[in-house]
Amino acid sequence: MPTDLIAELEKLIAEHRRARPQPQAMTIKDFCEIERMSPSTYYKLQRQRLGPEVTRIPGMTFRRITKAAHARWKKDQARRQREQEATITAEREALVETRRAAGRASAASPKHVSKRKK
Numbered sequence: 001m002p003t004d005l006i007a008e009l010e011k012l013i014a015e016h017r018r019a020r021p022q023p024q025a026m027t028i029k030d031f032c033e034i035e036r037m038s039p040s041t042y043y044k045l046q047r048q049r050l051g052p053e054v055t056r057i058p059g060m061t062f063r064r065i066t067k068a069a070h071a072r073w074k075k076d077q078a079r080r081q082r083e084q085e086a087t088i089t090a091e092r093e094a095l096v097e098t099r100r101a102a103g104r105a106s107a108a109s110p111k112h113v114s115k116r117k118k
Contacts, residue, residue: 024066025055025064025065025066025067026064026067027062027063027064027065028042028054028063028065031052031070050076050080051073052065052070052072053065053066055069
């Protein structure tokens with residue numbers, strides 16, 4: 001397929017998605033499609049209490065995720081991601097410093113390879 005045609009199709013798909021009216025609440029299936037995750041991943045997040053808040057209508061069996069709950073979930077996910085990145089960075093910096101200290105101690109040792117007689 002020519003790249004111009006592919007770009008045109010992608011543009012039309014994006015416009016169609018923006019033009020669709022968004023419901024006030026979505027099903028779990030809709031949520032999974034929007035977030036591009038499998039239902040099993042959704043239920044795994046729910047078991048870990050990391051999923052979005054689900055509204056259950058009294059007397060009915062179906063569950064819905066509101067726009068507000070979806071927005072809160074996305075915000076929480078972004079916050080968790082930032083916290084995780086900060087933790088990883090701090091651990092990495094601590095490990096690098098430990099290795100540097102070990103290198104300095106090794107170089108200062110009289111048994112270091114640089115201090116051997118030839």
